[in-house]
Amino acid sequence: EDKVVQSPLSLVVHEGDTVTLNCSYEVTNFRSLLWYKQEKKAPTFLFMLTSSGIEKKSGRLSSILDKKELFSILNITATQTGDSAVYLCAFSTDSWGKLQFGAGTQVVVTP
Amino acid sequence: EPEVTQTPSHQVTQMGQEVILRCVPISNHLYFYWYRQILGQKVEFLVSFYNNEISEKSEIFDDQFSVERPDGSNFTLKIRSTKLEDSAMYFCASKGGRQGEKLFFGSGTQLSVL
Numbered sequence: 001e002d003k004v005v006q007s008p009l010s011l012v013v014h015e016g017d018t019v020t021l022n023c024s025y026e027v028t029n030f031r032s033l034l035w036y037k038q039e040k041k042a043p044t045f046l047f048m049l050t051s052s053g054i055e056k057k058s059g060r061l062s063s064i065l066d067k068k069e070l071f072s073i074l075n076i077t078a079t080q081t082g083d084s085a086v087y088l089c090a091f092s093t094d095s096w097g098k099l100q101f102g103a104g105t106q107v108v109v110t111p
Numbered sequence: 112e113p114e115v116t117q118t119p120s121h122q123v124t125q126m127g128q129e130v131i132l133r134c135v136p137i138s139n140h141l142y143f144y145w146y147r148q149i150l151g152q153k154v155e156f157l158v159s160f161y162n163n164e165i166s167e168k169s170e171i172f173d174d175q176f177s178v179e180r181p182d183g184s185n186f187t188l189k190i191r192s193t194k195l196e197d198s199a200m201y202f203c204a205s206k207g208g209r210q211g212e213k214l215f216f217g218s219g220t221q222l223s224v225l
Contacts, residue, residue: 034213034214036216041200041218041219042115042202042216042218042219043202044216048213094167096159097142097144097159098144098156099154100156101155103152103153
């Protein structure tokens, strides 16, 4: 059975800190891994990773995939209170685009 | 940026009643989805829809559920006879192409079954 595990479940940091979120997976027919940010309602897309070892960056956020060790990391540097959210990791195993989500990591950034 | 829009944002219904949740996917997208998230739990896949038919569905998507694309813009999820355990946030999503493109999610409909 395919599964994805995110850690930690939650964390609290101060503004300016760096956070590292982990997503490990056991998936047959892996196609891609995606990161989403969920604030109040809709998950909003952050990154899609398909190749191992290639870092993707968007501002203060970056992510990398390790297909040998079956995990991905999402980094947020110089955190701001607006980064407070649940960060979701999901994987895709088919071309139809169905995603299977992890439980998420709740990040709280305090002023 | 284009958005997936969902209506209503909240729906309260009595157990056994039918509900229809509505979505307008992004206009040039071809693949449509419904997901749900029970409070405190994971986002779960319900169904995917392409070329006017269901392409994949989960075990959750039983005979009580149906989807329809009645015209060129709307995509609906119907629950025929709601149960208490159907209470959840329902997300519609869409994407453009077949190969590994990102899903855009709507802001969700919070369904409460009393």
